[in-house]
Amino acid sequence: MAVxxxxxxxxxxxxxxxxxxxxxxxxxxxxxxxxxxxxxxAMTTTSRRYWAWVIGLALVVLICLFGAWGxxxxxxxxxxxxxxxxxxxxxxxxxxxxxxxxxxxxFVSAILRVFKAEFRRPFTRAxxxxxxFGLAAGALFPLIHLGRVWVFYWMIPYPNARWLWxxxxxxxxxxxxxxxxxxxxxxxYLYLPLVPDLAMAxxxxxxxxxxxxxxxxLGWRGTEAEWHRLRRAxxxxxxxxxxxxxxxxxxxxxxxxxxxxxxxHSTIFGPYFIIGAILSGVAAVVSIxxxxxxTMQHMDYFIRKEHFDALGKLLLVFSMAWxxxxxxxxxxxxxxxxxAARRIxxxxxxxxxxxxxxLMLICNVLIPWLTLWNRTIRRTPWAMFIITLLIxxxxxxxxxTIIPLTLGHQRMPFDWGVYTPRPTEISIVIGTFALxxxxxxxxxxxxxxxxxxxxxxxxxxHTLRRVGKAEVPSVTELE
Amino acid sequence: xxxxxxxxxLFKETEIDxxxxxxxxxxxxxxxxxxxxxxxxxxxxxxxLGRPMAWTTVGRIGLAGAVVGFLVxxxxxxxxxxxxxxxVAAMPFQPIPTSIVVIFELTMLGLLxxxxxxxxxxxxxxxxxxxxxxxxxxxxxxxxxxxSPAQIEEDIHAALRALGAEIxxxxxxxxxxx
Numbered sequence: 001m002a003v004x005x006x007x008x009x010x011x012x013x014x015x016x017x018x019x020x021x022x023x024x025x026x027x028x029x030x031x032x033x034x035x036x037x038x039x040x041x042a043m044t045t046t047s048r049r050y051w052a053w054v055i056g057l058a059l060v061v062l063i064c065l066f067g068a069w070g071x072x073x074x075x076x077x078x079x080x081x082x083x084x085x086x087x088x089x090x091x092x093x094x095x096x097x098x099x100x101x102x103x104x105x106x107f108v109s110a111i112l113r114v115f116k117a118e119f120r121r122p123f124t125r126a127x128x129x130x131x132x133f134g135l136a137a138g139a140l141f142p143l144i145h146l147g148r149v150w151v152f153y154w155m156i157p158y159p160n161a162r163w164l165w166x167x168x169x170x171x172x173x174x175x176x177x178x179x180x181x182x183x184x185x186x187x188x189y190l191y192l193p194l195v196p197d198l199a200m201a202x203x204x205x206x207x208x209x210x211x212x213x214x215x216x217x218l219g220w221r222g223t224e225a226e227w228h229r230l231r232r233a234x235x236x237x238x239x240x241x242x243x244x245x246x247x248x249x250x251x252x253x254x255x256x257x258x259x260x261x262x263x264x265h266s267t268i269f270g271p272y273f274i275i276g277a278i279l280s281g282v283a284a285v286v287s288i289x290x291x292x293x294x295t296m297q298h299m300d301y302f303i304r305k306e307h308f309d310a311l312g313k314l315l316l317v318f319s320m321a322w323x324x325x326x327x328x329x330x331x332x333x334x335x336x337x338x339x340a341a342r343r344i345x346x347x348x349x350x351x352x353x354x355x356x357x358x359l360m361l362i363c364n365v366l367i368p369w370l371t372l373w374n375r376t377i378r379r380t381p382w383a384m385f386i387i388t389l390l391i392x393x394x395x396x397x398x399x400x401t402i403i404p405l406t407l408g409h410q411r412m413p414f415d416w417g418v419y420t421p422r423p424t425e426i427s428i429v430i431g432t433f434a435l436x437x438x439x440x441x442x443x444x445x446x447x448x449x450x451x452x453x454x455x456x457x458x459x460x461x462h463t464l465r466r467v468g469k470a471e472v473p474s475v476t477e478l479e
Numbered sequence: 480x481x482x483x484x485x486x487x488x489l490f491k492e493t494e495i496d497x498x499x500x501x502x503x504x505x506x507x508x509x510x511x512x513x514x515x516x517x518x519x520x521x522x523x524x525x526x527x528l529g530r531p532m533a534w535t536t537v538g539r540i541g542l543a544g545a546v547v548g549f550l551v552x553x554x555x556x557x558x559x560x561x562x563x564x565x566x567v568a569a570m571p572f573q574p575i576p577t578s579i580v581v582i583f584e585l586t587m588l589g590l591l592x593x594x595x596x597x598x599x600x601x602x603x604x605x606x607x608x609x610x611x612x613x614x615x616x617x618x619x620x621x622x623x624x625x626x627s628p629a630q631i632e633e634d635i636h637a638a639l640r641a642l643g644a645e646i647x648x649x650x651x652x653x654x655x656x657x
Contacts, residue, residue, distance in 0.1 A: 032619030203614035227522035228533035
C-alpha cells in the first residue's frame with residue numbers, strides 16, 4: 001500500500017494566539033524612579049470621596065462598635081442574645097472569622113515567598129496589612145465577650161492577688177498566647193520588608209510625613225550589610241511564622257474540639273479550621289485587591305489580571321480542600337451514629353436555620369467550583385470580587401453553623417434553645433468590619449501598599465530570552 | 480599622606496556591570512574592601528559585585544531568643560505549679576500535652592521578637608565603613624561609597640567617570656536631612 005505524503009503545513013496544528021508575556025508585571029518593567037513616583041502619588045492623593053469614607057467609617061466605628069460595646073458594659077451582657085444553652089454567639093463567630101481572615105497575609109507572603117511564587121510580589125504587603133488589621137479586629141472579641149472587660153489582664157500570665165498563677169492548661173490561655181504571638185510577629189513581618197520603602201518615602205517627602213518616615217526607616221541606606229541582615233531576618237520570619245499561623249487557627253479550633261460537645265469533639269477540627277481560614281483569607285485578599293485596583297491611582301499597573309487569575313486557581317484548590325475536610329468531618333460523625341451528633345447533623349440540614357447550612361455549601365463549594373475553573377472569569381476582576389465576597393459569606397455561615405447552631409441542641413433535649421443575635425451584637429460586629437476598613441483606608445495613605453523594591457527585584461530577575469523563533473520567559477536566580 | 484575623603488560614585492542600576500568593574504578598579508588603585516561600601520535600592524548578592532561576604536548575627540540572636548522563650552515557657556508550665564501547687568482530683572499535676580502548646584508559642588515568640596531586635600541592634604550599632612547616602616539610590620542607582628587619600632582622588636575620579644559614574648562629594652549622612 002502506497003503511503004501518500006502530505007505537505008508539511010497541512011499537518012501542523014493551527015496557529016493559536018499566544019499571550020504576550022509583557023502583560024505580566026514582571027515582564028513589563030518601568031524605571032524605579034517612575035514606580036516610586038506612582039506609589040507616592042497613590043499614597044499621597046486623597047479625594048473628597050476618600051475623606052467621606054473615612055468620616056463615615058469612623059462614625060460607624062464610634063457608634064456601632066464603641067457605642068454599643070460601652071452600652072453593653074454599662075447595662076450588662078443581657079443585651080447580647082447569648083444565654084442558656086447558647087453561650088457562644090455572634091462574638092465568637094466573628095472572632096473566628098477575623099482570625100481566619102488574618103491567615104491571608106502569612107499565606108500569601110510567607111508561604112508563597114518560601115516557594116518563590118513570583119506573582120506574589122506586588123500584593124504581599126496588602127495581604128500582610130490584612131493580617132495585622134484582621135487580628136486587631138479579631139482580638140477585640142475575647143475582650144468584648146468577657147463582659148467585665150476591665151479585668152482583662154487576668155488573662156495575662158502573672159500571679160493574681162491570691163498568688164495563684166493562671167491555668168496554662170486552659171485553651172483560653174493558649175488563645176491569648178497564640179494571638180499575642182501571631183499579632184506581634186505578623187506586625188514585625190509587615191514592618192521589616194517595609195523599611196526600604198519607608199526610606200524611599202523619606203527621600204521624597206517633607207514636613208510631618210518626612211519626620212514619620214525618617215523615624216520608621218531606622219536610618220536605612222541600603223548598604224550590603226543592611227540588605228544582608230534584612231534578608232536573613234525576612235527568611236527567618238517567613239519560615240517561622242508559618243507554623244505560628246498554623247498553630248493560631250488550630251488553637252482556635254481546639255477552643256471547640258477539646259470540649260466534649262457533640263459536633264465539636266473532632267480530631268479533624270484543626271486542619272479543617274486552617275483550610276477554612278486560608279480559603280477565607282485568600283478570598284479576602286482578592287476582594288481587597290479589587291478595591292485597591294479600582295480606587296487607587298496607578299494600582300492597575302501593579303495589580304493585574306494575572307494576579308486575580310493566580311489567586312483564583314489557589315481559591316479553587318482551597319475550596320476543594322475545604323470540601324474534603326467538611327465531608328470527612330460530616331461522614332464520620334454521621335457514620336458513627338451517636339445520637340446527639342446525628343441529631344445535630346439533621347438539624348443543620350433540615351432545621352429552622354438550615355438555610356445557613358445550605359448557604360455555606362453554595363458559597364464555599366458550588367459557586368467556586370462552577371466559576372473558578374474558567375480562565376475568563378478568573379481574569380475578570382469584578383467577577384472575582386463578587387465570588388470572593390460570596391466565599392467569605394459562606395465562611396461566616398460555616399462558623400455560625402459550627403458555633404450557635406450546634407450549641408443550641410446538645411445532649412439534653414429539655415435544654416435545647418434557639419439563638420437569635422440581638423441588635424447590640426449585630427451592631428458590634430458591623431463596627432469591627434468598619435474598624436477593619438477604616439484602618440486599611442488610613443494605612444493606604446500612610447505606607448506604600450506595594451513593595452516597590454520587591455517588584456523591581458523581581459523585574460530584574462525576569463527576562464525574555466529568544467529560543468529559536470520564540471521569546472521565552474526566563475527567570476534568573478539573583479540571590 | 481593626607482586625611483581620607485569620602486566620595487560616592489553613582490551608577491544607574493541598568494549599568495550594574497560598570498559598577499562591578501568600578502569596584503575592581505578601586506581595588507587596583509589601592510582602595511581596600513574595608514574602605515568601600517555599596518548602597519543600592521534593591522539587594523544584590525556579594526558575588527554579583529565582587530564584594531566580600533557580609534556578616535550578621537541576626538540568626539544567632541534569634542536562636543538565643545528562642546532558647547529564652549523556651550525556658551520561660553518551661554517555667555510557666557512546670558515551675559509555677561511547683562511554686563503554688565493546687566492539686567485537683569483526677570487531673571495531672573504537670574501535664575505534658577497541654578504544656579507543649581505553651582512551650583511552642585513562647586519559643587516562637589522568643590525567636591521572632593529577638594530576630595527583630597537583632598536587626599534593630601545591628602542597625603543602630605556603629606558602622607566602621609564609610610558612611611554616606613544619596614536619595615538617588617532609592618531611585619534606581621547603585622552607589623559605591625569609598626574613602627581614599629586625597630592624593631589619588633583625581634586618578635580615582637577619572638577611572639570611575641570613564642565607566643559612566645556620577646561622582647558626588649559631601650555625602651555624609653548628617654548633612655542630608657538637617
